[in-house]
Amino acid sequence: MSAADQAPVLIVGAGLAGASCARRLAGRGVPVRVIDRAGEPGGRIASPQLNGRRVDIGASYFTVSDPGFERVVSRWQSSGLARAWTDTFDVFGPQGFLDHSKGPMRWTAAHGLQSLVSAELGGIEVRVASEATAVHDRDGLQVDAAPASAVVLAMPDPQAARLLPAVGPLGRLRGSLNVDFDPVIATVLGWPERNWPFTDGAFVNDDERISFVADDGARRGDRAPVLVVHSTASLARTHADDPEAALADVCSALREVFGIRQAASWRQSHRWETAKPAEAHARLFGWHELGVGVAGDAWCPQGRPRMESAWLSGTALADHIADHIGY
Numbered sequence: 001m002s003a004a005d006q007a008p009v010l011i012v013g014a015g016l017a018g019a020s021c022a023r024r025l026a027g028r029g030v031p032v033r034v035i036d037r038a039g040e041p042g043g044r045i046a047s048p049q050l051n052g053r054r055v056d057i058g059a060s061y062f063t064v065s066d067p068g069f070e071r072v073v074s075r076w077q078s079s080g081l082a083r084a085w086t087d088t089f090d091v092f093g094p095q096g097f098l099d100h101s102k103g104p105m106r107w108t109a110a111h112g113l114q115s116l117v118s119a120e121l122g123g124i125e126v127r128v129a130s131e132a133t134a135v136h137d138r139d140g141l142q143v144d145a146a147p148a149s150a151v152v153l154a155m156p157d158p159q160a161a162r163l164l165p166a167v168g169p170l171g172r173l174r175g176s177l178n179v180d181f182d183p184v185i186a187t188v189l190g191w192p193e194r195n196w197p198f199t200d201g202a203f204v205n206d207d208e209r210i211s212f213v214a215d216d217g218a219r220r221g222d223r224a225p226v227l228v229v230h231s232t233a234s235l236a237r238t239h240a241d242d243p244e245a246a247l248a249d250v251c252s253a254l255r256e257v258f259g260i261r262q263a264a265s266w267r268q269s270h271r272w273e274t275a276k277p278a279e280a281h282a283r284l285f286g287w288h289e290l291g292v293g294v295a296g297d298a299w300c301p302q303g304r305p306r307m308e309s310a311w312l313s314g315t316a317l318a319d320h321i322a323d324h325i326g327y
């Protein structure tokens with residue numbers, strides 16, 4: 001079948017899973033169309049401009065273990081986008097410093113992690129501010145009124161489930177989307193100068209309010225005096241309607257755990273409703289033979305859901321679709 005003969009594969013969601021899926025399909029000659037309801041691509045990899053510079057308010061860093069993902073990261077690195085950040089974070093508890101924790105190399109991006117999603121998309125256009133509301137197969141496969149040769153829902157299970165019918169063949173796919181996600185409030189705080197007792201970042205153990213703090217200036221390499229604090233899921237649930245209301249708890253945790261007493265000169269909060277999968281699927285993607293696939297970080301048979309698992313899931317689903325529709 002020639003590319004001109006068929007409707008495109010419609011990819012809903014331009015996070016890293018959707019971007020990697022689009023890139024792999026386009027690389028195999030399959031026509032794609034990508035839409036996202038947000039104002040720009042990236043999803044949970046988000047680096048908005050705050051107080052004059054990009055700040056990573058979603059994913060903090062990424063790790064690399066898969067050889068295919070490693071090749072992509074090498075490409076990002078040689079084009080000056082990705083950079084190795086650190087293999088060591090500090091660990092703090094209620095009584096202060098506990099330990100240095102060495103782990104895998106954590107990678108970050110000179111212009112914010114969101115730039116990597118744009119790099120992965122290459123020249124593939126994303127129609128932003130475009131929300132899909134329903135996938136159906138009444139008169140051929142369609143997303144709302146747009147025909148598609150296949151559909152990719154590259155997003156967390158609760159968001160994908162909302163787009164699928166409750167009954168009929170696609171209802172079975174919907175029924176398999178059973179991974180719950182935990183919320184996180186990310187609070188960005190800026191000071192006139194750097195003044196905290198850790199380098200790069202710190203895990204916080206046994207605190208009901210905060211779980212991780214990243215030094216955004218160390219992460220970016222510009223030494224800006226900016227921290228990004230991730231709440232626990234329970235604090236985010238407490239402040240479901242008003243993330244700014246978590247600020248008092250976040251500031252008291254910074255004071256008690258790290259001894260940071262000086263009030264921040266500026267701050268901003270963002271609540272991620274579906275931040276992190278609470279568990280994972282045992283497969284790389286979901287699929288229904290009508291031509292509907294689901295991808296994302298929760299499709300993670302090995303290790304914990306993360307940026308790498310989103311990339312792997314989108315790529316594996318793309319290969320499956322290209323084989324399915326005969327490319």
Ligand SMILES: Cc1cc2nc3c(=O)[nH]c(=O)nc-3n(C[C@H](O)[C@H](O)[C@H](O)COP(=O)(O)OP(=O)(O)OC[C@H]3O[C@@H](n4cnc5c(N)ncnc54)[C@H](O)[C@@H]3O)c2cc1C
Nearest residue numbers: 013015016017037043044059060061132275296297306307
């Ligand atoms: C606070 C936080 C910290 C994190 N820390 C790390 C970390 O340190 N390391 C790491 O590896 N990972 C981390 N992650 C996880 C990482 O961000 C995700 O694994 C990855 O970004 C998931 O990508 P995705 O493409 O699967 O989903 P998403 O990024 O969620 O993309 C889904 C996209 O679908 C779009 N969408 C949804 N519904 C519709 C619709 N109806 N119509 C159109 N578009 C729609 C959304 O707008 C979104 O752009 C973190 C995440 C958060 C939130």
